[in-house]
Amino acid sequence: MKDIPAFPRPYSGTSQFAQEGMTLRDYFAARVLPMAIKEANKAESFQIDDAATVAYQYADSMMRVRGL
Secondary structure: OOOOOOEEOOOOOOEEEEEEOHHHHHHEEEEEEEHHHHHOOOOOOOOOOHHHHHHHHHHHHHHHHHHO
């Protein structure tokens, strides 16, 4: 899976991006995290790591669907 930048800024020098910022995978996970926390809160034992894991599982799925 390619971990490409979500909001790169072009650079006119030697590297491809002046600032790569967060990755697209991180962006997808961040967008899903509120829903994942809401779902985790419904569980009998809530752990914030569970919500983060679910958010990245969604992000990985979105990356696969995009062919990345």
